Structures are given as structure tokens and as C-alpha cells.
Amino acid sequence: AQKVTQAQTEISVVEKEDVTLDCVYETRDTTYYLFWYKQPPSGELVFLIRRNSFDEQNEISGRYSWNFQKSTSSFNFTITASQVVDSAVYFCALSEPERSNDYKLSFGAGTTVTVRA
């Protein structure tokens, strides 16, 4: 069963538009971690944010913001006033150390974001 679901395969926006990426996860653990990674066209995976299951505060970092809602098992990511440099594939990931006693990441399928000038 898929632990992390990113229902949006591709999103295309015009520069300065906001874009929200959805992530829904599934776990039985009470302690777990959620992540977002960015994969630009150059191919590397860039860590963006880590959130533990006990911290439901939303977070903002520049134009990026994250909305964590345990009630709906969602960890959504919004890019405000998008720029061409935001064009990338974005991955949501889950770590369940409580169950597996290790820290491997289960990744979603990724959402490709294209920002047009």
C-alpha cells in the first residue's frame, strides 16, 4: 500500500501565481516525520523541511509554507508568488522509526511543477 500519496502529477502555473502541492500519508505510528524535497532539472534532491508528528504548527520560510493537519493526514506545501526557478519535481516523504526501528524514507510519486514566465 502506498504510504505517501501525491495525487497531482503535474501542475503548470504562470509566474507570480501561488501553487499548492498536496500530500496525504498513511501510518499507524504516533511518532513519525514528514518531509518535502525538491528535485530541480539538474537532478539533485534538496531537503526543504522536516516536521515531526507532534508539531502541527504551520511553517513559513520565505515564499514557502507548509500546512500539517493530522486530522486529515495531510502535509501540504504552498509556493507563494512562484518563480521560474521553482520549476522542479517536489517529493513528499514519510519516516516511521517507531514501527520499523529505522529511518528509511517512503517517498510519494512526486509532483512536477512548471512555472512559466
Place this chain on the structure above:
Amino acid sequence: DAGVIQSPRHEVTEMGQEVTLRCKPISGHNSLFWYRQTMMRGLELLIYFNNNVPIDDSGMPEDRFSAKMPNASFSTLKIQPSEPRDSAVYFCASSPWTRQETQYFGPGTRLLVL
């Protein structure tokens, strides 16, 4: 600070040849992960080391794949013999003991087996 270093960045080889991918984790990190990325299967964990000891190798596809971590600053992933279906991007990631759940990825090795 140097990030995770992987070499080579690109590798093209012929079916049947041995392929060795290398990884140097971030200094001070004690966990190391090898992932593979393909269009069909996305990102999947192959093997995970903690303090140089393999903890979980359940993701290693078959006996043709092997991984070692002889010391805290070096790991290899070997494929012998390689097959066209092994073509993928292979990522190495490391995490510190103070925050083991947070993995930092290398640039990846793009492998093409002809």
C-alpha cells in the same frame, strides 16, 4: 561544508560489466542510505547503514547488488553483472545521529546499462 559526494556522476556500461558506485557521506553523519530512482518505481531504498553496519538491506533487488561501508567516510554500491534494467539514478544520503530522520542527499549517479 561539503555535502554528500558521489562518484561517478554518470556511468555508461555494457550489460554484464561490473559497476561500482561510490559515496562519501557528510562528515560526522553516522547513517548512510542508498536509494534508486526510476520512472517506473520512483525513489526506493536499497540499503541502510548505521555506524557502518548494514541495518536493512531488504530493498536490494537481488544478489547482483552488494553494498559495503568499510569506514565512516566511504561506501560503495556494486552491481555485478549489470543488466539494462539496472539503469537508474542512484542516490546516496546521510543523516546525523542527532537527527537521524533527516537525510541529506548527494547529487546522484546516473547509470545507463546498454
